[in-house]
Amino acid sequence: MTGSSLMQRFAPGRVIVWLLLLAGGLLMLTPLLFMFSTSLKDSADIYDLRLIPAAPTLDNYKTVLSDGRFLRWFWNSLAIATIVTLSNVFFDSLVGYTLAKFQFRGRYLVFLAILSTLMIPTEMLVIPWYVMAKNFGWLDSYWGIMFPGMMTAFGTFLMKQFFETVPNDFLEAARVDGLNEFAIFWRIALPLVTPALSALAIFTFLSNWTAFIWPLIVTTSKELYTLPVGLASFAVESQIQWELIMTGAALATIPTLAVFLLLQRYIVRGVVLAGLKG
Amino acid sequence: MAGIAIDKLVKRYGATQVVHGIDLTIEDGEFVVFVGPSGCGKSTTLRMIAGLEDINDGTISIGGQVVNRLEPKERNIAMVFQNYAIYPHMSVAENIAFGLYTSGLDKAAKRKRVEEVGEVLGLTPLLERRPSALSGGQRQRVAIGRAMVRDPAVFLFDEPLSNLDAQLRAQMRLEIKRLHQRLGTTIVFVTHDQVEAMTLADRIVVMRDGHILQVGAPMELYEKPADVFTARFIGSPTMNVVPAKATAEAGRSSLQLGEAPLAWSTALPADVLVGVRPQELRVLEQGESADLVLSGTVVVVEPLGPETFVHVEAEGGLLLASASAKHPPVVGSAVRLGASASGLRLFDAKSERAL
Ligand SMILES: Nc1ncnc2c1ncn2[C@@H]1O[C@H](COP(=O)(O)OP(=O)(O)OP(=O)(O)O)[C@@H](O)[C@H]1O
Ligand SMILES: [Mg+2]
Numbered sequence: 001m002t003g004s005s006l007m008q009r010f011a012p013g014r015v016i017v018w019l020l021l022l023a024g025g026l027l028m029l030t031p032l033l034f035m036f037s038t039s040l041k042d043s044a045d046i047y048d049l050r051l052i053p054a055a056p057t058l059d060n061y062k063t064v065l066s067d068g069r070f071l072r073w074f075w076n077s078l079a080i081a082t083i084v085t086l087s088n089v090f091f092d093s094l095v096g097y098t099l100a101k102f103q104f105r106g107r108y109l110v111f112l113a114i115l116s117t118l119m120i121p122t123e124m125l126v127i128p129w130y131v132m133a134k135n136f137g138w139l140d141s142y143w144g145i146m147f148p149g150m151m152t153a154f155g156t157f158l159m160k161q162f163f164e165t166v167p168n169d170f171l172e173a174a175r176v177d178g179l180n181e182f183a184i185f186w187r188i189a190l191p192l193v194t195p196a197l198s199a200l201a202i203f204t205f206l207s208n209w210t211a212f213i214w215p216l217i218v219t220t221s222k223e224l225y226t227l228p229v230g231l232a233s234f235a236v237e238s239q240i241q242w243e244l245i246m247t248g249a250a251l252a253t254i255p256t257l258a259v260f261l262l263l264q265r266y267i268v269r270g271v272v273l274a275g276l277k278g
Numbered sequence: 279m280a281g282i283a284i285d286k287l288v289k290r291y292g293a294t295q296v297v298h299g300i301d302l303t304i305e306d307g308e309f310v311v312f313v314g315p316s317g318c319g320k321s322t323t324l325r326m327i328a329g330l331e332d333i334n335d336g337t338i339s340i341g342g343q344v345v346n347r348l349e350p351k352e353r354n355i356a357m358v359f360q361n362y363a364i365y366p367h368m369s370v371a372e373n374i375a376f377g378l379y380t381s382g383l384d385k386a387a388k389r390k391r392v393e394e395v396g397e398v399l400g401l402t403p404l405l406e407r408r409p410s411a412l413s414g415g416q417r418q419r420v421a422i423g424r425a426m427v428r429d430p431a432v433f434l435f436d437e438p439l440s441n442l443d444a445q446l447r448a449q450m451r452l453e454i455k456r457l458h459q460r461l462g463t464t465i466v467f468v469t470h471d472q473v474e475a476m477t478l479a480d481r482i483v484v485m486r487d488g489h490i491l492q493v494g495a496p497m498e499l500y501e502k503p504a505d506v507f508t509a510r511f512i513g514s515p516t517m518n519v520v521p522a523k524a525t526a527e528a529g530r531s532s533l534q535l536g537e538a539p540l541a542w543s544t545a546l547p548a549d550v551l552v553g554v555r556p557q558e559l560r561v562l563e564q565g566e567s568a569d570l571v572l573s574g575t576v577v578v579v580e581p582l583g584p585e586t587f588v589h590v591e592a593e594g595g596l597l598l599a600s601a602s603a604k605h606p607p608v609v610g611s612a613v614r615l616g617a618s619a620s621g622l623r624l625f626d627a628k629s630e631r632a633l
Pocket of ligand 1: 291296315316318319320323470
């Protein structure tokens with residue numbers, strides 16, 4: 001390493017930035033570390049706030065994993081998050097593509113209407129959703145949990161913005177090659193926006209995996225609980241079993257990590273437009 | 279294979295009309311090049327032939343069939359785009375095979391066609407590559423391959439060479455020309471490069487502001503440009519155009535330009551523009567004479583090897599003339615420029631039409 005690059009590395013500005021990032025990182029990691037730490041402690045030790053458990057044990061994991069309820073909630077969450085994610089990836093991009101690449105009367109109005117829903121927080125939508133679910137008889141059902149998220153304004157907006165960067169030449173070339181409009185979307189346009197699709201998939205999966213308020217409100221039967229709702233119910237029964245909650249929460253991070261590791265390389269790769277000279 | 283007939287074709291974008299009722303007949307197997315400055319409506323016209331743009335008025339027929347209402351895929355055409363538009367997520371072979379999307383051939387038959395086309399275009403060793411691992415020229419060849427593989431009735435090219443460097447452009451020009459000789463398919467080719475137009479075309483269509491100014495074989499346009507625009511657009515370097523007065527006496531007109539009036543056999547309006555190509559306007563030797571003689575001062579000398587061009591500040595403005603490559607005049611020297619009457623093209627100063 002040359003002297004100048006060393007100097008650059010340790011320039012005061014950089015040092016400050018690195019320290020800030022480090023502090024931020026620690027701040028985010030600490031609760032997670034305590035979660036893992038607590039999950040390895042015996043129930044007697046949980047208020048012993050040492051980070052390294054005095055007598056680490058996997059008993060909590062055995063308890064949680066052999067508890068049928070936990071597994072049920074885990075699969076509920078997994079199925080719901082997966083279905084909602086697939087639905088978003090498909091429908092958000094279909095609508096986003098249409099808004100980006102087709103000229104039709106009222107296009108701008110539709111786009112504005114979709115955008116405006118972005119400004120309304122979930123908490124305000126919960127009551128209308130509930131009324132809707134009640135009227136349609138969707139209360140306490142999987143569909144009831146999923147329907148509000150099957151398409152999102154954010155996803156549609158994101159995909160529209162990305163499809164706008166896809167050059168029309170590709171679509172026109174495909175049109176001349178004889179593809180129908182859906183095939184153009186499916187076989188040409190969609191593969192060109194995989195980074196955006198991956199980002200959308202990760203984002204949608206995570207937000208559904210951790211969703212709490214709506215599943216809590218719409219479900220009453222314990223078999224239909226999602227994992228976050230189920231874990232919280234550990235807390236209200238008799239006494240709060242922190243070590244079990246923390247174990248469940250620790251297990252709950254696994255799909256999150258899996259999804260992220262699976263999809264992140266598509267995001268990092270960036271938009272590839274090698275077929276085009278611009 | 280098929281010819282194309284364009285009849286009173288009109289294109290409007292909202293209230294602005296960009297193609298003003300053009301007529302053109304393209305013979306079967308002909309190589310027709312559209313040239314014109316940026317924004318003159320070349321691409322729009324080509325895209326209407328392709329079916330990528332709606333036709334507002336008039337008709338287009340391909341092979342005797344009116345195609346106004348047909349989808350691109352129903353027109354039996356293939357198009358090559360300026361930006362290549364080869365699909366980045368597919369290999370070269372997959373890209374070319376996409377041209378056969380509607381063919382209904384089975385996989386093996388498709389593969390065979392792709393390999394044949396790859397062979398013709400020299401893409402055989404590249405068939406499994408991704409477009410990102412190709413050079414610009416190779417990418418353009420893939421785009422041409424995708425168009426060729428279908429054996430269409432008409433090829434449409436929209437400035438396919440404008441993203442290539444000069445050397446590659448010359449090479450691809452040659453390849454396209456040979457491809458046309460080999461396949462004999464009708465080609466409509468858009469460019470704003472007059473050299474491309476001259477070298478490739480059976481017939482050139484000169485467009486400006488949504489009108490066709492002139493249609494003709496390259497040498498016809500070079501020799502007999504219909505107006506100042508075409509005269510200056512076709513041929514390199516650009517033709518000199520000098521304003522002049524004409525007088526008529528006893529039924530004979532003469533041109534008041536240069537050292538002596540020049541008698542002209544046909545009737546002339548009072549104001550004319552005199553066009554003379556740099557190759558026709560020579561730096562005269564001492565004591566030499568010519569039909570038209572202009573004197574001026576050398577401003578810039580441009581030796582090009584076989585010939586040398588000199589920019590001369592003369593009557594009528596800055597003129598480009600040719601000089602002896604061995605003994606070019608020096609900058610700042612006074613020279614006399616001469617042209618023969620047969621080398622002059624006269625235009626009406628008002629309409630800019632040829633006389
Ligand atoms: N989608 C559109 N909406 C409005 N006007 C358009 C549209 N497309 C083209 N035009 C206009 O139509 C005219 C002709 O455009 P066209 O693309 O045919 O030009 P061109 O001759 O191909 O030029 P270039 O050499 O720059 O490609 C231009 O004035 C352009 O501004
Ligand atoms: Mg164009």
